[in-house]
Amino acid sequence: MTLTDAVGRIQQIQSTLTMLAAPAARAQATPPVTTTTVGSSAAPVQSGAADRFAEALAEAVVPADIPGAGGVAEVPGAPVAVAVPGPVPASADAARLIEAARAYEGVPYVWGGTDPATGLDCSGFVQRAYADIGIQLPRVTWDQMNAGTRVPSLAEAQPGDLLFSLDGGHVSMYLGGGKAIDAPQPGKTVSVRDMWETDANLTTIRRILPAAPAGEASVAPAAPTAVPAPGAADASAAQAAFLASMAR
Missing domain, CATH: 3.90.1720.10 (endopeptidase domain like (from Nostoc punctiforme))
Structure with a gap:
């Protein structure tokens, strides 16, 4: 993604946020509030425009190689498969x-x-x-x-x-x-x-060993184990903070 593409993407997000915020500003009543309980405490969470704002942020990714983008690297949400050595295949x-x-x-x-x-x-x-x-x-x-x-x-x-x-x-x-x-x-x-x-x-x-009977299971190498990418959570949080600051 080039710098021009990144700037265009940010402007698109800003426009989307402006459109989402306008109905809330014109509303006469207070936006509906729901309550999410975590453990024994309850915290108010504003729905509607806030939810759409979060969705817009989740869709945006700013590569680290874009000048002025704050050095936030793209971090895929899926786990990274890391090969773990297993035993040599054998009957x-x-x-x-x-x-x-x-x-x-x-x-x-x-x-x-x-x-x-x-x-x-x-x-x-x-x-x-x-x-x-x-x-x-x-x-x-x-x-x-x-x-x-x-x-x-x-x-x-x-x-x-x-x-x-x-x-x-x-x-x-x-x-x-x-x-x-x-x-x-x-x-x-x-x-x-x-x-x-x-x-x-x-x-x-x-x-010396006899041939394995047809269909006999072999001792296969262990399959790669999916592990989270190092620093994925920190990088995702940095992305959200950067986009939120650009939207203001």
Whole structure:
């Protein structure tokens, strides 16, 4: 909106207010008064022209980039949608598997370990996580890497898939979103980390989880949450004060 447009709009509002005020000035009787109760107190509220005055103010918006407009920014009345990150999309089985795997976070790496009370190695960790949701895997990586079905590339990987590297010497679990979880090496613990795996250094990717039945609900990202725009109430009040001063 240009300065000329803004001035024209203000003049239009002034004309409208003048027309609304004229009948009230000519009226012989006092304008009707209604009472609005808030809590335990009652306050008189003048109806008629005052209501139309409020409606006229509500329709007017003065952009902040108009010189001389007082720097009042346009603030839409609707809430602003702010995206809130949610979980990586996954089947219900994958969600259960990842929950089971993350229950072992903090368990120390122990070579040959299969008992979380004393420690887990990489293959012992994934074997245990899958067993927790009722799926049995072989004990060592070289056997695990032949289980399930092959996934051609990381671009097609899904949460819960197993990532085998170092010629089958190490296995981690893909979580999606550039994250993986594993029992890495002596001195470390089971933990979620940024992926260092790539198609170039992976020996194979294996999908162990069965395909989700048709129509099964997935764990979808949370929908954006509508939150009020910061400062919206203050800016709206400033708009009304500015237009009221221009109308006088």
